[in-house]
Amino acid sequence: MQFNLVHLFKLVTRDYFKYVKYLFIFLSLVPFLILSWQFYTEQLGINPLAYLTKVTGHLVIIFLILTLLITPLKRISSYLMTKYQLKYGKRLADWNWIIKLRRIFGLYSFYYACLHLAVYVWFDQGLEWEYIYEDILERPFIMVGVISFLILLIMAITSFKVLIKKLKKKWRKIHMSIYPLSILCLIHYWWLSKTIESELILYSILTFLLLLYRILVWTHIVRIRKDDTGMEVSTRHKVPLNHKVIF
Amino acid sequence: MAKTLYPKVNSSEITDESIWLSRRAFIKTTLSTALISTSGSLLSKELNALKSPVLRLPKHGSLTKYKDITRYNNYYEFTSDKKLVHHYAKELKTEPWTITINGEVEKPLTFDIDKLLGMMSIEERIYSLRCVEGWSMVIPWNGFPLAQLLKMAKPTSKAKYVKFTSLLDPEVMIGQRRPILNWPYTEGLRIDEAMHPLTFLASGIYGKDILPQNGAPIRLVVPWKYGYKSLKAITHITLLEKQPKTTWVDANPDNYGFYSNVNPKVSTPMWNQRKEVKIGEVRKKRTQLYNGYGEQVAHLYKDMDLTKFY
Numbered sequence A: 001m002q003f004n005l006v007h008l009f010k011l012v013t014r015d016y017f018k019y020v021k022y023l024f025i026f027l028s029l030v031p032f033l034i035l036s037w038q039f040y041t042e043q044l045g046i047n048p049l050a051y052l053t054k055v056t057g058h059l060v061i062i063f064l065i066l067t068l069l070i071t072p073l074k075r076i077s078s079y080l081m082t083k084y085q086l087k088y089g090k091r092l093a094d095w096n097w098i099i100k101l102r103r104i105f106g107l108y109s110f111y112y113a114c115l116h117l118a119v120y121v122w123f124d125q126g127l128e129w130e131y132i133y134e135d136i137l138e139r140p141f142i143m144v145g146v147i148s149f150l151i152l153l154i155m156a157i158t159s160f161k162v163l164i165k166k167l168k169k170k171w172r173k174i175h176m177s178i179y180p181l182s183i184l185c186l187i188h189y190w191w192l193s194k195t196i197e198s199e200l201i202l203y204s205i206l207t208f209l210l211l212l213y214r215i216l217v218w219t220h221i222v223r224i225r226k227d228d229t230g231m232e233v234s235t236r237h238k239v240p241l242n243h244k245v246i247f
Numbered sequence B: 001m002a003k004t005l006y007p008k009v010n011s012s013e014i015t016d017e018s019i020w021l022s023r024r025a026f027i028k029t030t031l032s033t034a035l036i037s038t039s040g041s042l043l044s045k046e047l048n049a050l051k052s053p054v055l056r057l058p059k060h061g062s063l064t065k066y067k068d069i070t071r072y073n074n075y076y077e078f079t080s081d082k083k084l085v086h087h088y089a090k091e092l093k094t095e096p097w098t099i100t101i102n103g104e105v106e107k108p109l110t111f112d113i114d115k116l117l118g119m120m121s122i123e124e125r126i127y128s129l130r131c132v133e134g135w136s137m138v139i140p141w142n143g144f145p146l147a148q149l150l151k152m153a154k155p156t157s158k159a160k161y162v163k164f165t166s167l168l169d170p171e172v173m174i175g176q177r178r179p180i181l182n183w184p185y186t187e188g189l190r191i192d193e194a195m196h197p198l199t200f201l202a203s204g205i206y207g208k209d210i211l212p213q214n215g216a217p218i219r220l221v222v223p224w225k226y227g228y229k230s231l232k233a234i235t236h237i238t239l240l241e242k243q244p245k246t247t248w249v250d251a252n253p254d255n256y257g258f259y260s261n262v263n264p265k266v267s268t269p270m271w272n273q274r275k276e277v278k279i280g281e282v283r284k285k286r287t288q289l290y291n292g293y294g295e296q297v298a299h300l301y302k303d304m305d306l307t308k309f310y
Helices: A005-015 A016-039 A048-083 A088-091 A096-124 A129-137 A141-155 A161-167 A171-174 A177-194 A198-219 B016-041 B044-054 B066-072 B085-091 B112-118 B146-153 B191-195 B246-252 B294-301
Strands: B098-103 B110-114 B123-130 B135-146 B162-167 B186-190 B200-205 B219-221 B234-240 B273-276 B284-286
Touching: A016 A048, A016 A096, A016 B123, A048 A096, A048 A177, A048 A198, A048 B162, A096 A141, A129 A141, A141 A171, A141 A177, A161 A171, A171 B016, A198 B123, B066 B135, B098 B146, B110 B112, B123 B200, B123 B219, B135 B146, B146 B191, B146 B200, B146 B234, B186 B191, B191 B294
Parallel strands: B098 B234, B135 B273
Antiparallel strands: B098 B110, B123 B135, B135 B200, B162 B186, B162 B234, B200 B219, B273 B284
């Protein structure tokens, strides 16, 4: 049998999605594995506390950006495939598997936020709750961090498939809080920075572009695609003929 | 004359504790002779008055490793990444170097750095350096009290403040190509703080010539203030009548004050100063008022509201 790349791609992405899923679950865990290895071999650098706090914080923002990237990526890719009627285009346009990565990335953002919080509460503040309480009140960026964590916690709890089906439209509304959340995380970072760091600018630009995409979709492009509800669970819709594809 | 009084050691080598201790014994003898020789002339009053507190400096536990001191640096002139500073700082040429003392002085002076260090008797001070970011190091500095240098220039009665200016050289100091701070880096002290015997100009660490990442060829050390007060690579010391603008206050007045005394009770929106992590340790420990030097310096701020003048 002749080796067919597109065929293979189709197989992997559609029929063997679980392997793609496991691959991404593992890849997202790699930063944690590296950190753990550095922790046990005492390679966290000269100031381990500062390093752990910084890296876990960055991972939260990176995974939030990845989460925000999924919806535009799915829409744009399927639009391009359909528009230019590429060979196997119809099959590839059915990139619904991408949307399933959104939850994985979102949950990893929550996972790294838990680590970030644990480093602060345990290593930085030494579990002294009175001081933590004072610290939240004294330093606004800590307060912003706590609020962000609570939002992320609510989103993580409501991310079970059962709840997605149960909450339906409410679920969408709850999970739209990723937009204010991503801004809050950046405010947290801006506020604690002594000077403007290059990572800070990079994250801000990426988040800005991804939010701008949403604003443009909502304000300038009329939403006609009834088949794309943005939901993860009900993916098997028939695309009506003569529909205007808009991303 | 040699830059320091000690034999030169290969900088890649980590100082052995026993070697360092033997050097200390040597330093102690030079220090006492230096005190005797100067007591008759320049600093007799100040030194006699504060001699005992100086000798009873607070104990800060074990010294920070030389490797950590030279690999973990805040030096925004190069980069804000502490671990990269020592790579970029290699490019800094510290010879020739002149240091100028001007402003409200009877005798403005400009020294070649080697000549200046040759004139001064180099002593050792073990100070704790407390960074505003919440970490600290215990460093054995080599150098001389700032007061000795200022006295040579004879400050006039108008001299109320001292302004320090660091090198401006965007060619080498690549961090200065971006306007993240108002370059050159400047800092300031009140004249009584500057004349205090604890206020030190350092040209060496662990008995070796100070490396560029630590502030070569000469830097300020004010142990009871946050680390950013102790600026590096000094080119100008200017005596002024009015309080000078300083770099960090200029950049962010809510979080940085002119005095910047270490104070666990004064928090700012960015910094909570109750605790610090000593480099080399894992757990944070409590921070002390004036970084533990209250006995020596508290009288300077007797009638001041420390929460207002932070």
